Amino acid sequence: MIEIFLPQHPARARVKTRRILATLVQNQTLAVLRQCQSLIVALSLLVLAGCATQNSGGTYQLDESLKATGKNSRIDIIVLHYTASSKPSALLTLTNREVSAHYVVSDDSKPVVYKLVDENLSAWHAGESSWYGKTYVNPRSIGIEIVHPGWARNSGGDIGPLYPAAQIDAIIALTRTVAQRYGVAPENIVGHSDVAPLRKQDPGPAFPWKKLAQAGVGRWFDEAAAAKYQAEYVRYGPPDAGWFQKQLKRVGYNAPESNYFDANTLHTIAAFQMHYRPELVNSKPDAQTAARLRALPTNGSGL
Secondary structure: OOOOOOOOOOHHHHHHHHHHHHHHHHHHHHHHHHHHHHHHHHHHHHHHHHHHHOOOOOOOOOOOOOOOOOOOOOOOEEEEEEOOOOHHHHHHHHHHOOOOOOEEEOOOOOOOEEEOOOOOOOOOOOOOOEEOOEEOOHHHEEEEEEOOOOOOOOOOOOOOOOOOHHHHHHHHHHHHHHHHHHOOOHHHEEEHHHHOOOOOOOOOOOOOHHHHHHOOOOOOOOHHHHHHHHHHHHHHOOOOHHHHHHHHHHOOOOOOOOOOOOHHHHHHHHHHHHHHOOOOOOOOOOHHHHHHHHOOOOOOOOO
């Protein structure tokens, strides 16, 4: 502390002394401010150093103080499945074997959504698969299993047991939330049968894809355009195999390019029908199937 003694002086001397005192106080204040500034800089450097070295290894220093802007989400597909079993059996299988899903939606009167795999991890749900030319969708997808007894192919138009309304409402809410979180496009909300048409048929023709699309979840075709195209194909005949194969590829399916209706093409047509013509799944490249395929947007929804 600085002590200053003020002897008795004439008025002019007292004024001069006050000026000296003010100068001393000002200089001391500036010195304190400089010390504070130096302390702030030192603390900032310590914080940056801590950020840069918090995950450092023994042979390198990891700096996480910078972030890139050129990036997007790992997730761009949501795949819906049915369990083809009861809830207890499905949960046992999905938690104890080398098959899994991120979520399971139960068929209880008030559905329960079980989260089995964290979204930042890959679940083993889709297997060998392809969508829009990209194969093996597991690492970039969220898998949702729906408790349902399943469906068997038949020639009588039987679509199998209906999904309970409460369960569908839960699926819509869950799928919408996940899609919004990752920015998943409508055309990338699909069934297992869409990404693996030669092996799978879930969630089957009883699944109400149109209702989901009407709720803003998933894709549907332009129904007015489809009616117009169907009248055209009824009059002049449906397109050839090459057209079907190109159109199926356009909307995401892994269709062959054989230019004839081989077994794989017919399986893929059936997968398309399960999603967009569920009232009749017969693998036939008929006028109605062609019209709905033509009226289906490449991106987005036709509703």
